[in-house]
Each structure stands twice: as structure tokens, then as C-alpha cells.
Amino acid sequence: MQKKQDNIGLIWFRNDLRVQDNYTLNQAISNHKHLIACYCFDPKQYSISKFGFKKTERYRAQFLIETINQLKTNLKQLNIELFITIDTPENAIKNLVDIFSISSIYLQKEWTHEEVQTLARTKSSLPNTIIFHEYYDQFLFHPDDIQMSFDEIPEVFTRFRKNVELNSTVRPVTINSPSEQISEITNDTYVPTLQELGFEVFGKHPNSAFPFEGGETNAIQRLDDYFFKSKKIASYKKTRNGLVGVDFSSKFSPWLANGSISARTIYWQIKTFEDKHIKNESTYWLIFELIWRDYFKYIALKHQNDIFKLGGILHKDYDWYQNENQIKKWINGTTPSHFVNANMIELAKTGWMSNRGRQNVASYFAKDMHLDWRIGAAYFESMLIDYDVHSNYGNWMYVAGVGNDPRDRKFNVKLQAERYDANGRFQNLWLQNTLF
Numbered sequence: 001m002q003k004k005q006d007n008i009g010l011i012w013f014r015n016d017l018r019v020q021d022n023y024t025l026n027q028a029i030s031n032h033k034h035l036i037a038c039y040c041f042d043p044k045q046y047s048i049s050k051f052g053f054k055k056t057e058r059y060r061a062q063f064l065i066e067t068i069n070q071l072k073t074n075l076k077q078l079n080i081e082l083f084i085t086i087d088t089p090e091n092a093i094k095n096l097v098d099i100f101s102i103s104s105i106y107l108q109k110e111w112t113h114e115e116v117q118t119l120a121r122t123k124s125s126l127p128n129t130i131i132f133h134e135y136y137d138q139f140l141f142h143p144d145d146i147q148m149s150f151d152e153i154p155e156v157f158t159r160f161r162k163n164v165e166l167n168s169t170v171r172p173v174t175i176n177s178p179s180e181q182i183s184e185i186t187n188d189t190y191v192p193t194l195q196e197l198g199f200e201v202f203g204k205h206p207n208s209a210f211p212f213e214g215g216e217t218n219a220i221q222r223l224d225d226y227f228f229k230s231k232k233i234a235s236y237k238k239t240r241n242g243l244v245g246v247d248f249s250s251k252f253s254p255w256l257a258n259g260s261i262s263a264r265t266i267y268w269q270i271k272t273f274e275d276k277h278i279k280n281e282s283t284y285w286l287i288f289e290l291i292w293r294d295y296f297k298y299i300a301l302k303h304q305n306d307i308f309k310l311g312g313i314l315h316k317d318y319d320w321y322q323n324e325n326q327i328k329k330w331i332n333g334t335t336p337s338h339f340v341n342a343n344m345i346e347l348a349k350t351g352w353m354s355n356r357g358r359q360n361v362a363s364y365f366a367k368d369m370h371l372d373w374r375i376g377a378a379y380f381e382s383m384l385i386d387y388d389v390h391s392n393y394g395n396w397m398y399v400a401g402v403g404n405d406p407r408d409r410k411f412n413v414k415l416q417a418e419r420y421d422a423n424g425r426f427q428n429l430w431l432q433n434t435l436f
């Protein structure tokens with residue numbers, strides 16, 4: 001076994017906010033006797049984006065605060081202090097490097113524009129002797145285990161799925177054990193409040209389909225409830241197009257998005273469930289959806305910044321409008337479609353929307369209202385508790401006809417409402433103040 005280094009290693013947490021099955025942390029623990037960690041509430045993430053929305057709205061901010069609280073506690077159990085700042089990484093990390101004479105920094109590898117820029121700024125604020133150890137760790141199927149280069153990722157999901165199902169395996173989860181305690185370390189940093197991030201305190205909406213709290217422990221709790229206590233996973237395929245309540249789908253996405261649970265952990269727990277209870281179409285379908293998640297990550301790796309461009313990865317030259325009045329109607333839930341409105345009001349009041357809802361409101365925005373799809377995507381980015389850059393932009397491109405839908409479908413929102421909300425329960429839930 002390699003001898004552990006005496007100098008202190010630094011783990012920079014971004015979207016991998018967990019201690020178990022965290023390969024980056026695992027490598028840092030293997031290489032260093034002593035470790036510290038940091039998380040930055042980067043003010044840029046709370047500023048206004050180019051389309052006029054706050055990049056992170058209050059729902060995700062609250063979820064993140066809860067997540068960092070648990071991360072701090074869980075890291076302490078591994079004898080690792082988490083330093084938290086409301087500052088840019090370039091400033092915060094430079095400070096820690098100076099104070100603790102850090103020479104190695106560990107982080108999850110990201111490839112989207114803003115993350116790459118932030119890392120570049122951070123690197124240039126530091127001496128070039130600092131070694132950065134970056135690892136892909138957000139996938140179900142690790143990039144080294146798929147039999148395709150990024151350029152060869154198929155543009156059709158089914159081809160990608162069949163390839164990985166046939167040729168790749170999911171790695172086992174890694175268990176992290178404590179590192180050595182650092183004596184006499186002072187850490188007076190703390191998890192900020194919502195107000196310190198620029199928001200007012202708010203209560204959870206009583207009708208929210210996502211009433212859960214952030215953090216690794218809560219993610220595991222939800223998994224245990226959905227799989228082993230209620231066993232709802234066994235009927236997931238039948239319920240997953242639901243609109244009302246907590247259990248029609250797994251609700252794993254917010255924890256997956258900020259990395260408080262890994263896709264591998266979910267996968268191996270599905271396998272345990274199948275061994276202990278039942279293996280059926282529903283248990284498979286949850287894995288199928290996790291492969292969709294991987295797919296959009298690989299699409300972003302393949303096409304880089306094209307996923308943010310108006311013509312998307314297909315470089316389509318459609319006519320798009322930026323009519324402010326129409327955009328407001330969509331956001332406020334005052335379009336001619338009650339079904340679209342109900343979904344948009346749910347999003348505004350809770351930070352959550354079902355997958356069925358998202359497909360419909362996005363299709364309506366792009367294909368009925370012909371509005372610049374990037375504005376809809378930026379609004380989702382602001383509001384969603386589970387915002388994930390690859391899934392959000394990948395799905396928006398798909399629905400807008402500039403991405404990976406080979407059939408370029410348009411949703412008929414009236415028929416969709418009749419099919420998925422036949423008794424109007426969902427629409428009544430969110431439109432009661434506007435219709436009656």
C-alpha cells in the first residue's frame with residue numbers, strides 16, 4: 001500500500017455532497033493522513049442570469065443549506081473539518097491553501113462551461129505546484145467502463161442504453177473510513193442561513209409533492225422508505241406518470257443532483273430489493289431512468305457548450321420569440337391551458353414539478369408559444385430543487401426539437417390532461433385560487 005502523505009489534503013466539494021460512495025473522498029483518504037474539506041456558497045450562483053432569473057432560487061438554496069449541514073456532521077465523523085464560505089472558490093481555496101500549506105486538492109470532475117471557468121480561475125489564483133486530482137464520479141456507468149469514446153455516444157438514447165446494458169457494469173460502492181484527526185484545528189466557519197444568501201425564510205407548501213429535506217442521511221432514509229418500507233418501487237412503472245403526492249415516483253432527483261446520494265448506491269439497493277422481494281418491470285424501470293440521467297451527462301460531454309445554444313446540438317435554425325408578456329403568462333400560470341398553468345403554479349410554490357408536467361410545460365413553451373427554449377430552461381434552472389445542468393438542458397433540447405428526440409414530438413396538452421389528470425385532481429389542487 002502507498003504511504004500516506006504527511007501534508008494536509010483538501011477536498012473541494014461541489015456536486016458530490018456525500019461521504020459514502022464518494023470516490024474523490026476515498027482517494028483523498030487513501031493518499032493523506034490528514035484532510036480538510038471546503039464548500040463555497042459562490043455568490044455567482046445567487047446572482048441574476050442573462051435571462052433575468054436568479055440562478056438559484058430559495059427552494060434549492062434551502063435544500064442546499066440542509067445538505068451542507070448534514071455533510072458537515074458526516075465529515076466530522078470521519079475527522080474531517082468542513083470549511084464553509086459565502087465566497088468564490090478562487091478566494092476561499094486560496095485562503096485555505098495558504099493557511100494549511102495545501103499541495104493537493106481533490107474534486108469531482110465537471111465539464112460544463114461555468115464549472116470549467118470557475119476551476120480555471122481557482123487554478124490561476126494558486127501556485128502551479130498545487131496538484132489537482134479530479135475524478136468522474138457522478139455516473140452510473142463510469143466513463144472508463146463504457147465501450148465508446150465521448151465522440152461515439154449515439155444520438156439516440158435506445159442505442160446508448162443497449163450498449164451500456166450489454167457491455168458495461170456498475171462499479172461497487174466505496175465505503176469511506178475515518179482519516180486521522182488533526183490536532184488543534186480551528187474552524188469558526190458555519191452554514192449560512194437563508195437570509196445570509198439573500199432570501200426570506202419560508203414554510204413548505206402543504207401540497208408539495210417534495211416535502212423532504214436535503215442531505216445524505218435524508219436521501220438514504222427516502223430510499224429505505226420507498227424501497228423497503230412501502231415497497232412502492234415494485235409498482236413504479238405504473239405510477240411514474242403521476243402528478244399528485246409523494247410516492248408516484250422515487251423523488252431521488254434533488255439528492256442525486258447535488259450528489260448527496262450516488263446513482264450506484266441506488267442501483268445496488270435496487271439489486272438488493274430484487275433479491276429480497278421482487279424483480280419486475282418496475283424495478284428495472286428505475287434503472288432505465290438512471291440510464292437516461294447518464295445519457296444526458298454523456299451528451300453534454302460529447303457536445304460541450306452546444307447544449308446551451310439556441311440551435312442545440314442539432315444546430316437547428318428555427319424561429320424563436322422572446323415575447324416578455326407571453327413568458328410571464330407561462331411563468332405565472334395564466335396561459336389558456338389549465339394543465340400547463342397548474343404545473344407552473346406548482347413549480348412556483350414548491351420548486352417541484354413531475355416529469356409529466358415538465359414535458360408538457362416545456363413543449364407548450366417551445367412548440368405552442370414558440371418561445372426561446374433557453375429562457376424556459378433558465379427559469380427551470382432558477383426554480384427547480386433538483387436542477388441538474390445536464391438533465392435540464394438535455395431534456396429542454398429534447399422537447400424543443402434541437403436535441404436527442406428522433407421523432408421531434410409535440411405534446412397535446414389538452415389530451416395529456418385528459419389522460420393523466422382525468423378527474424382534474426391535480427388541476428384542482430393548484431388552480432383552486434385562480435379558477436374558483
Ligand SMILES: Cc1cc2nc3c(=O)[nH]c(=O)nc-3n(C[C@H](O)[C@H](O)[C@H](O)COP(=O)(O)OP(=O)(O)OC[C@H]3O[C@@H](n4cnc5c(N)ncnc54)[C@H](O)[C@@H]3O)c2cc1C
Pocket residue numbers: 240249250251252253254256257286289290292293294296353354355356358359362380384386387388389391392393395396399
Ligand atoms: C424539461 C425538463 C427538464 C428537466 N430538468 C431536470 C433537472 O434539472 N434535474 C433532474 O434531475 N431532472 C430533470 N428532468 C428529468 C425528470 O423530470 C426528473 O429527473 C424527474 O421528474 C425527477 O423525479 P424523480 O426523482 O421522482 O424521478 P423518477 O421517475 O423516480 O426517476 C428516478 C431518477 O431517474 C432520473 N431521471 C428520470 N427521468 C429522467 C429524465 N427524463 N432525464 C434525466 N434523468 C431522469 C432522475 O435522476 C430521477 O431521480 C427534466 C425533465 C424535463 C422534461
